[in-house]
Amino acid sequence: MTTKQYAVTISFGGQLANNVEYQPQAAMESLLAHARDKFGANNQHTLGLFTEAGVELQPYANSIESFGITPGEVLYLKPSTVRGG
């Protein structure tokens, strides 16, 4: 018997985190926290996870599988606001 692997790639400004494993029933928040940790962005609460089409994967309390995420998919970490002054 084989166990199905659930993993996605997360891209952040072109940097990659490959094979980020997840549990389909886990909250999307867990994948977001994992992504922030992978990129050394733990304190960055303006970051969200998006599909390639630019759809944010929220509410983050919902399960990962509820968004229709499939293993091998590329997700994007992106700040909600980019500005300076």
Next chain:
Amino acid sequence: MTLPAILLSATFELFRSCGGGRRECVAYWCADRREPDVLTRVVHPIHTAFGGGYQVDDDWVMQFFVSLHQSEELVRVQIHTHPRAAGHSWIDDGYSLVPAAGFFSLVVPDFALGPVGLKRTHLVEMRTDGGWDERRPEEVFSDV
């Protein structure tokens, strides 16, 4: 990090053309993912700006991130202008393009109307705790 002189001069030209000596402007330096320490091109985002700040279009950011992924590039440095002396404001600290450890932010004084170069610029690098460390531009960038 290798910063070709032509890339720096192109960035100054961009800032002068877009900002007109009256508004801030912002750009990004990218590298190939296989050679992340060799900067290869400057990218000018869709943005709004005024004398003391700028904001990048959110849809543009999304498309830029997707294009970087597809072209196997990454963005290493954010560069923007200030009206007078260069420094990193609390807004610059909190709202950068890639708020992650190792990302650089360079601020150019006087709306980039001064001589092309790194003199009087202000460079910072993000730490793992989200804070920024000041770095000496001439020690970080070579081949300028």
